[in-house]
Amino acid sequence: MLSAFFRFASILIGAILAILAVSQASHARTLRVSLATSEAGFDPVAVADLYSHTVIEAILEPMLTFAYAPGPVKLIPNTAQSLPQVSDGGKTYTFRIKPGIFFTTDPAFEGKPRELTAGDYAYSIKRLFDPKIKSPWLFLLEGKIVGMGAALKDGKFDYDIPVPGLEIPDRYTLRLRLTAPDYNLPYIVAISTLGAVAREVVERYGDDIGSHPVGTGRFQFRRDEYQHGHKIVLEKNAAHRSVAGTGGEKTIDRVEISVIEEAQPRYLAFLDGELDYLELPREFGDVATPGGKLAPNLAKRNIAMHALVQTDVTYTYFNMEDPLVGGYSKEKVALRRAIAMAYNRQHEIDLIHKGLAIPAHSPIPPGVAGFDPLLVTDAQTYNPAKAQALLDLYGYRDRDGDGFRDLPDGHPLILEYASPNDQLYRQFDELWKRCLDRVGLRVQFKKGTWQELVKQRRLGKLQMTGSAWYADYPDGENFLQLLYGPNVDQGNDSRFKLPAFDRLYEEARTMPDSAARTKLYREMAKLVAVYAPWRFGVHRKTVYLVQPWLRGFVAHPLIHAPWAHLELGER
Amino acid sequence: MRAYLLGRLWQMVPTLLGVMVLIFVLFNWVGGDPSQVLAGKISDPKQIESIRHELGVDRPYIEQFGVFVRQVVTGDFGRSWSTKEEVSHIIATRIGPTLTIMVPLLILETVIGVVLAMVVAYRRGTLTDRAIMIICTVGMSVSFLAYIIGGQYLLAFLAGWFPVQGWSNSFTKNLATYAPLPIFLALLVGLAPTVRLYRTVFLEEMHLDYVRTARAKGIAEHAVLLRHVLPNALIPIITNVAMTLPTLMVGSFLLEKFFSIPGLGREIINAVDRSDFPVIKAVTVYLALATMIFNLLADLLYRWADPRVQFN
Numbered sequence: 008m009l010s011a012f013f014r015f016a017s018i019l020i021g022a023i024l025a026i027l028a029v030s031q032a033s034h035a036r037t038l039r040v041s042l043a044t045s046e047a048g049f050d051p052v053a054v055a056d057l058y059s060h061t062v063i064e065a066i067l068e069p070m071l072t073f074a075y076a077p078g079p080v081k082l083i084p085n086t087a088q089s090l091p092q093v094s095d096g097g098k099t100y101t102f103r104i105k106p107g108i109f110f111t112t113d114p115a116f117e118g119k120p121r122e123l124t125a126g127d128y129a130y131s132i133k134r135l136f137d138p139k140i141k142s143p144w145l146f147l148l149e150g151k152i153v154g155m156g157a158a159l160k161d162g163k164f165d166y167d168i169p170v171p172g173l174e175i176p177d178r179y180t181l182r183l184r185l186t187a188p189d190y191n192l193p194y195i196v197a198i199s200t201l202g203a204v205a206r207e208v209v210e211r212y213g214d215d216i217g218s219h220p221v222g223t224g225r226f227q228f229r230r231d232e233y234q235h236g237h238k239i240v241l242e243k244n245a246a247h248r249s250v251a252g253t254g255g256e257k258t259i260d261r262v263e264i265s266v267i268e269e270a271q272p273r274y275l276a277f278l279d280g281e282l283d284y285l286e287l288p289r290e291f292g293d294v295a296t297p298g299g300k301l302a303p304n305l306a307k308r309n310i311a312m313h314a315l316v317q318t319d320v321t322y323t324y325f326n327m328e329d330p331l332v333g334g335y336s337k338e339k340v341a342l343r344r345a346i347a348m349a350y351n352r353q354h355e356i357d358l359i360h361k362g363l364a365i366p367a368h369s370p371i372p373p374g375v376a377g378f379d380p381l382l383v384t385d386a387q388t389y390n391p392a393k394a395q396a397l398l399d400l401y402g403y404r405d406r407d408g409d410g411f412r413d414l415p416d417g418h419p420l421i422l423e424y425a426s427p428n429d430q431l432y433r434q435f436d437e438l439w440k441r442c443l444d445r446v447g448l449r450v451q452f453k454k455g456t457w458q459e460l461v462k463q464r465r466l467g468k469l470q471m472t473g474s475a476w477y478a479d480y481p482d483g484e485n486f487l488q489l490l491y492g493p494n495v496d497q498g499n500d501s502r503f504k505l506p507a508f509d510r511l512y513e514e515a516r517t518m519p520d521s522a523a524r525t526k527l528y529r530e531m532a533k534l535v536a537v538y539a540p541w542r543f544g545v546h547r548k549t550v551y552l553v554q555p556w557l558r559g560f561v562a563h564p565l566i567h568a569p570w571a572h573l574e575l576g577e578r
Numbered sequence: 579m580r581a582y583l584l585g586r587l588w589q590m591v592p593t594l595l596g597v598m599v600l601i602f603v604l605f606n607w608v609g610g611d612p613s614q615v616l617a618g619k620i621s622d623p624k625q626i627e628s629i630r631h632e633l634g635v636d637r638p639y640i641e642q643f644g645v646f647v648r649q650v651v652t653g654d655f656g657r658s659w660s661t662k663e664e665v666s667h668i669i670a671t672r673i674g675p676t677l678t679i680m681v682p683l684l685i686l687e688t689v690i691g692v693v694l695a696m697v698v699a700y701r702r703g704t705l706t707d708r709a710i711m712i713i714c715t716v717g718m719s720v721s722f723l724a725y726i727i728g729g730q731y732l733l734a735f736l737a738g739w740f741p742v743q744g745w746s747n748s749f750t751k752n753l754a755t756y757a758p759l760p761i762f763l764a765l766l767v768g769l770a771p772t773v774r775l776y777r778t779v780f781l782e783e784m785h786l787d788y789v790r791t792a793r794a795k796g797i798a799e800h801a802v803l804l805r806h807v808l809p810n811a812l813i814p815i816i817t818n819v820a821m822t823l824p825t826l827m828v829g830s831f832l833l834e835k836f837f838s839i840p841g842l843g844r845e846i847i848n849a850v851d852r853s854d855f856p857v858i859k860a861v862t863v864y865l866a867l868a869t870m871i872f873n874l875l876a877d878l879l880y881r882w883a884d885p886r887v888q889f890n
Contacts, residue, residue, distance in 0.1 A: 045848060047661050055618045141629050143618020217662050235663060235671070236848070237745060237840035265744070267838045271727060272743035275735045279742055458610030458853050465614060465626070479619075498620040 045236035048217025055143040067202025067222035097188030125181035194480030225571035292361030309555035315562035318478035321544030324501035343539035348394040364545035369532035377483025503540035582889035612853035676829035676841035695776030714770035820876030
């Protein structure tokens with residue numbers, strides 16, 4: 008009896024120790040990261056925020072992806088066997104999907120393995136056009152796919168109607184036919200928005216699809232551990248193939264993503280070792296990276312710093328239809344240029360961005376096809392003396408002795424800068440006021456909620472305001488479209504309509520990435536600098552801090568979930 | 579009593595209707611248009627109109643208000659406009675963490691507040707009284723945000739006595755590990771005005787004739803305080819606690835944001851930021867109902883605390 012008891016006890020203790028050992032081992036292979044904002048959901052075509060798409064990127068797979076390596080962005084096949092075959096002068100793209108790729112298990116598949124096919128990608132692309140979803144990404148392919156309109160009937164999208172532009176000649180081949188040549192299509196196909204989803208899953212979960220992401224990616228979603236806006240847990244997709252050229256060690260078994268909205272706890276949690284890497288909150292730029300270098304206390308702990316210029320641009324736009332600052336006449340161009348030259352951009356970089364930004368000389372940021380590092384225009388360089396001379400020259404003088412300049416016809420000149428009610432934007436307001444006061448320009452601030460300002464911006468009711476654009480795909484066209492005349496009401500918020508610019512844009516749009524196209528982009532950037540519908544702002548930098556036990560981290564402008572490529576050492 | 583209760587319950591209907599009108603007007607006046615944000619980075623006016631139609635914000639105001647009334651009656655507020663999560667699920671899953679912080683906080687604040695207030699009232703004019711009052715005044719002068727930032731840095735990060743942030747699925751772990759620092763910091767801020775208020779209440783009572791009589795009868799001082807002063811001071815204490823009770827629901831968004839607590843306070847702020855009207859509507863209506871119910875409860879407790887109170 009006693010020996011039986013001891014035998015039972017020793018088995019029990021052994022089992023507990025084994026469980027502890029396993030749990031500790033699995034803990035060691037758990038990557039812990041943070042999101043700065045709550046995710047909106049995980050339906051790739053329905054959500055637009057970066058944080059949701061960071062998670063989606065780890066679960067769903069597009070046909071193409073970007074190489075996770077430093078240096079220029081490089082497109083590589085993902086679930087496709089190779090890069091697409093381009094024919095018909097850039098109007099037809101043929102993708103061949105690798106056979107033998109399977110979705111992770113889900114009740115929607117009724118216990119059967121579900122292979123990824125070309126039809127899944129056709130379905131995923133069709134979802135962009137479904138009016139019920141109202142995808143914020145529709146603009147990526149709107150009007151570009153031949154015959155897509157045929158599937159729309161009485162405001163409903165019929166997924167069963169064949170679309171000529173989405174041809175599926177066999178189980179693994181997808182042929183995309185475009186209405187016009189578009190050499191950016193491979194980039195668009197590579198973003199997480201077009202990751203494959205299975206129709207059965209979408210139909211099973213209906214409105215709840217946003218919390219049931221099922222894909223073929225490196226990780227699968229743990230629905231049972233999900234706490235919206237707080238914690239997202241992903242587990243390694245053990246059945247995932249190894250993809251040549253994209254890494255494949257897969258040492259991370261589990262990813263725990265915590266939503267930590269405030270900068271201080273996020274930074275302190277990283278210092279405490281609760282996070283394995285951190286996108287440095289801007290507020291801590293002075294503390295962690297004074298003068299652009301890693302602080303000695305962090306270097307002493309072997310924490311690594313990775314800096315990256317983001318593929319974005321900030322700018323202040325002038326409404327070209329505004330009676331005060333808009334228009335293409337010389338005195339209006341002079342006024343906008345003077346405003347641009349009066350603004351001290353270096354102060355913005357130092358005080359607001361804490362040194363984590365570089366000046367922009369073009370709408371196109373570094374790291375994007377068409378970026379020209381040699382393009383440095385002085386048309387908008389900070390020069391208050393020159394700004395004052397320009398204003399004097401075109402008759403913007405103080406005529407009533409109130410200390411501020413008036414219009415050439417004697418009417419008061421009161422600029423109106425719109426900005427949201429937010430601490431960050433108050434800093435911008437103060438800087439603008441100081442700079443414009445210095446050259447004798449009076450400015451008033453129109454404050455409002457973010458949503459209200461977005462609405463007014465789209466309706467062309469703001470005179471001037473700050474804005475920013477992140478690359479959806481790494482090509483200059485994604486930025487220059489914001490200034491294309493016909494895009495007024497669809498992204499061209501400055502309502503800039505310059506025939507010379509539009510002609511160049513239309514010509515460049517039909518060309519693949521080349522020196523000739525970069526030359527056209529340069530001409531367009533110069534037109535923007537000279538006519539000044541935008542005052543170029545900055546390209547912001549992101550700094551990542553990486554714990555010494557994490558290996559393989561690369562700061563990449565377009566890969567936000569590099570987790571499968573990382574290796575965890577001893578903590 | 580029954581008639582009084584029915585009367586009070588009946589009064590809740592127009593009050594709730596008033597709250598609904600107010601929130602509806604405020605949202606439509608200053609709330610912003612969520613369709614602009616939901617439409618994404620680039621969208622044409624047609625798509626924005628389509629989103630407005632889907633959300634129902636293009637319908638006549640009277641019709642939109644009708645939908646609101648139906649939602650209140652059925653208790654079904656639909657889904658969040660921004661996350662598509664069911665509003666009932668949002669409230670059900672976020673209320674727990676909020677209450678885990680706020681209930682212990684209210685209990686501690688009331689108990690400690692009453693005890694400290696009695697002590698300083700009893701020792702009025704002494705060094706103890708002055709010291710506690712000075713600490714309270716200083717405590718009230720510092721912003722809650724400063725307490726949170728300083729407390730998180732000093733007590734959690736530097737001293738390592740608490741975790742910097744976090745929340746788990748286990749109630750006991752949350753209460754024992756993650757909740758103590760937020761509760762402590764909220765207590766530091768909340769205790770000062772509570773002590774000052776209750777001190778005034780006790781001082782007023784301690785100068786009344788019945789206390790003098792009790793003392794003249796030779797009753798021990800602690801008995802005077804506990805058996806005579808405290809019961810008579812209960813009404814303002816009940817009032818204060820009843821006023822605080824509804825805030826249990828919404829919690830402190832600052833605490834929840836800084837300590838990554840997935841509570842309702844943080845959710846409300848996010849909903850306001852996103853103009854997520856279904857969530858705002860639901861929380862406001864539930865908060866209004868809670869306020870009315872707790873007020874009614876307080877009135878009933880007045881009668882328990884002081885039998886002279888009549889329900890008319």
